[in-house]
Amino acid sequence: MMRFYVTILMALRALRRNTMRSILTALGMIIGVGAVIAMVSIGNGAKAQVQSAIAGLGDNLIIVSPASLNTGGVRGGAGTGVTLVPADADAIVADLQEGNKRVMSVSPYIGGGGMQVLANGLNWRPQVLGVGPDWPDIRSWRVTEGTFFSEEDVKTAAKVAVIGKTTADTLFPEGGAVGQMVRIGNIPFKVIGMMDTKGFNNNQDQDDVLFLPYTSHMKRVSRRTSLNSIYVKARNEDVVDRVKSDLTDLLTQRRNGAVDFQVQDQAEIAAARTAATDTMTYLLGAIAGVSLLVGGIGIMNIMLVSVTERTREIGIRLALGAHGKDVLTQFLIEAILLSSLGGIMGVALGIGGSQLAGHYKGWAVEPSTTAMVIAVVFSSFVGVFFGFYPARKAAAMDPIEALRYE
Amino acid sequence: MAPVVKILDIHKIYDSGEVPVHAVRGVSLEIHRGEFLALMGSSGSGKSTLMNMLGALDRPTKGEYFLDGTDVSKLDKNDLADIRNQKLGFVFQGFNLLSRTTALENVELPLLYGKKRMSSKAMKERAMHCLDIVGLSKRSDHMPNQLSGGQQQRVAIARALVNEPQVLLADEPTGNLDSKTSIEVMGVFQKLNEQGITIVMVTHELDIAHYCKRDLILRDGVVVRDELVKDRSIAERELQRLAEAEAKAKLIGGPIPTV
Structure with a gap:
């Protein structure tokens, strides 16, 4: 040695x-x-x-989205189809939430992209999203001021909005956003609540956002008839797989056997991303x-x-x-x-x-x-x-x- | 007493070229403890080949070589390396010190490859002792390029001595030195020989061979003469004579010698 x-x-x-x-x-x-x-x-x-980011979406989350929109040989990729409608969300609520109780809450989701929003003599371009009243629960996202919109607001396509922190700070630098009016195009919306800070996700500021009832979004702003996706929160971790198969069965049945949608839980979304x-x-x-x-x-x-x-x-x-x-x-x-x-x-x-x-x-x-x-x-x-x-x-x-x- | 080196009808044939070269053609030789042998001969006489075989660097094609009782001619590469390390000391014409390595570390080198375990302290002490023998203990931390040729050769001698070899082999040790330094180096050899160390030295200079005790002349691969040196030169005396001559030259005050 x-x-x-x-x-x-x-x-x-x-x-x-x-x-x-x-x-x-x-x-x-x-x-x-x-x-x-x-x-x-x-x-x-x-x-x-x-x-x-995916873990931050919320617990026991399942997302239903349309399958790829294929035109000729061009495959548009996941979520490009236009097959998901509010009636699907209603059926999920009726069958799985009120029916077998495996689902805690359901929210349709419309990701409209950026839209010009005017308020207080200023303008700004936040993400304008259409969601349901259960959205804060699904995303584990608190409302710090005012309230989130209600079932009633959704039914009547009310002209109400809930504002994200960044958007609020930009449009209302002096504070007091809740209670004020914002305009999208010519349509005025009343700000009835403000969300807690959520932070960045994938280099995107999640707080630079304006939530509308999805019905208001469809009727008054985007004039579309389909949803981007449906967020479903399972009651607990153990039933996630069960809920997924329930969702698949239900939606397939509603489409007479056509599977033009996909059901993914967080793990799958994470794997894909x-x-x-x-x-x-x-x-x-x-x-x-x-x-x-x-x-x-x-x-x-x-x-x-x-x-x-x-x-x-x-x-x-x-x-x-x-x-x-x-x-x-x-x-x-x-x-x-x-x-x-x-x-x-x-x-x-x-x-x-x-x-x-x-x-x-x-x-x-x-x-x-x-x-x-x-x-x-x-x-x-x-x-x-x-x-x-x-x-x-x-x-x-x-x-x-x-x-x-x- | 049994001879340290005993060679019996040794041959070396180089087979690399077109014609096989018969470099050593049957040399028999006995060297006893305490001898001081000069191996002489012109280039191509086979003296280097014989030296390589004596030094266990090369194996004879034919014949037997007993070093201190061991039959060296039959050993494999690693055993030969151990023999070189344990029983032989080498002094080369070109000094062959490791550059950018201190004198002390150069002397320690054979100890590193030794079979015995030694602490680094013991190695250092042994190396220092050998440097002391050749009178260079004060220069132990000098690099070879900070030493004169004579000093470098003395470091090489210290390195050859460090494993207390049976035989000290020197291949033209004065070949790269001026005459005065050559005499100094021969003085070191003579002193070592007086202490009982066996020395075999290759040289082609007659006056250098005169410092040895026995003179062996090789020609065309055979020994042509093997005799004791008469009127042996003693380095100490020669150096003294040289010093006197120098002093005299200055005393008379003749033309300043150009250097």
């Missing part, structure tokens, strides 16, 4: 002798590992953000992995140069009693030290780089310990792999030949 310890010391000494070259060689690994760590951190951050970020993470990781490979080749190159350059030294060592194995270990350890020190510094660079990106770009960043461990282990492995050939070349030298080398 003494010999091994000494070999490490000798390897360190050799690396120190060529500090500049060692740093440049390790730089390949530093950048490679740094890139991997940064990419994985950013990818993980994006994924975590999506997941928390994170699939994209996963792909991105893998892709970025793979690209970064290529730079690791390039770093490894750099190490091999320098080790080959180093072996040739130090032929005489190898000859001296062999002549003085070193075994081939000792020389092999020495050069292998040099390569491993180069690559693993590079790997460790790369981890630091990756963390630093991703934090910087997170700070300046506002990206969510989540460093992965697994990725760090793998990166360091892998970089040592790169050292073994790319250092072995040069080291074996050194070990196989003939002492007489090596001593004669000029």
Whole structure:
């Protein structure tokens, strides 16, 4: 073991002798590992953000949305169909909420996109959404001032609105939004309540919003007849699967067997949304992995140069009693030290780089310990792999030949 | 007493080129403890090949070589390395010190590859002791490029001594040195020899061979002469004579010698 310890010391000494070259060689690994760590951190951050956004939708949530709208060969993607109508929501209420009681609450949902809203001599463009009276319950979203609209408001398509915090602050900088009037186009709506702050979701300010009864939205603002989706809250976690199959059965029945809708719970929505970020993470990781490979080749190159350059030294060592194995270990350890020190510094660079990106770009960043461990282990492995050939070349030298080398 | 080195009809044939080269053609030799042997011969006489075989760097094609009772001619690569480490000390013409490595660390090098476990403190002490023998203990932390040629060669001698070898092998140790430094280095060898260390030295300079006790001349791969040195030069005396001559030159005050 003494010999091994000494070999490490000798390897360190050799690396120190060529500090500049060692740093440049390790730089390949530093950048490679740094890139991997940064990419994985950013990818993980994006994924975590999506997941928390979905978790933030509310508990035991199930979303019914129309299937893809396909025109000829063009498939519009999930939710582009126009097959969901308020009567579907009513049927769900009748069957599952009042019927078998597995559903707590139901709310139709119309995501109208941005609309110009005028109030108080100012104007602004929040998201104008149409929902049902159970919306705050489904989303676990409190009303801080005033009230949310009622069943009655929905039935009469009342000209009432509930305002989000950001929209309220923008349109009514002096406060006191509740009780005021806002206009969408020519139609005035009375603000009867204000929502609590919900924060950002997917880089979107959820508080920059104006809620209308979905009937008012359909009749007075968007003039549409279909819903974007129906939010259903199951009574508890255990019945989520049951409710999903109930929903499928009910809606299929209502459509005489046609399945032009989809029913997803949070887990499925999360899976669908994170699939994209996963792909991105893998892709970025793979690209970064290529730079690791390039770093490894750099190490091999320098080790080959180093072996040739130090032929005489190898000859001296062999002549003085070193075994081939000792020389092999020495050069292998040099390569491993180069690559693993590079790997460790790369981890630091990756963390630093991703934090910087997170700070300046506002990206969510989540460093992965697994990725760090793998990166360091892998970089040592790169050292073994790319250092072995040069080291074996050194070990196989003939002492007489090596001593004669000029 | 049994000889330290016993060679029986040793041959070396190089088979690499078109024609096989018969570099050593049957040399038999006995070297006893305390001898100081000069191996002479012109280039191509086979003295380097013989030296490589004596140094266990190369195996003879034919013949037997007993070093301190072990049959070296049959050993494998790693055993040869251990023999070189434990029983032999090498001094090369080009010094062959590791650059950017202190004198002390250079001397320690054979200890690192030794079979015995040693603490780094013990290694340092041993290396320091050997540097002391060659009179360089004050320069232990100097790098080779901070030392003169003679000093570098003395570091190399200290390195050769560090494992207390049976035989010290020197391949043209004065080849890269000026005449005065050569005499100094020969002085070191003579002193070591007086302490009982066996030395085998390759040289092609007759006056250097004169410092040895026994002179062996090789030609075309065979020993053509093997005799004891008469009128042996003593380094100490030669150095004194040189110093006197220098002093005299200054005393007379002739033309300033150009350097």
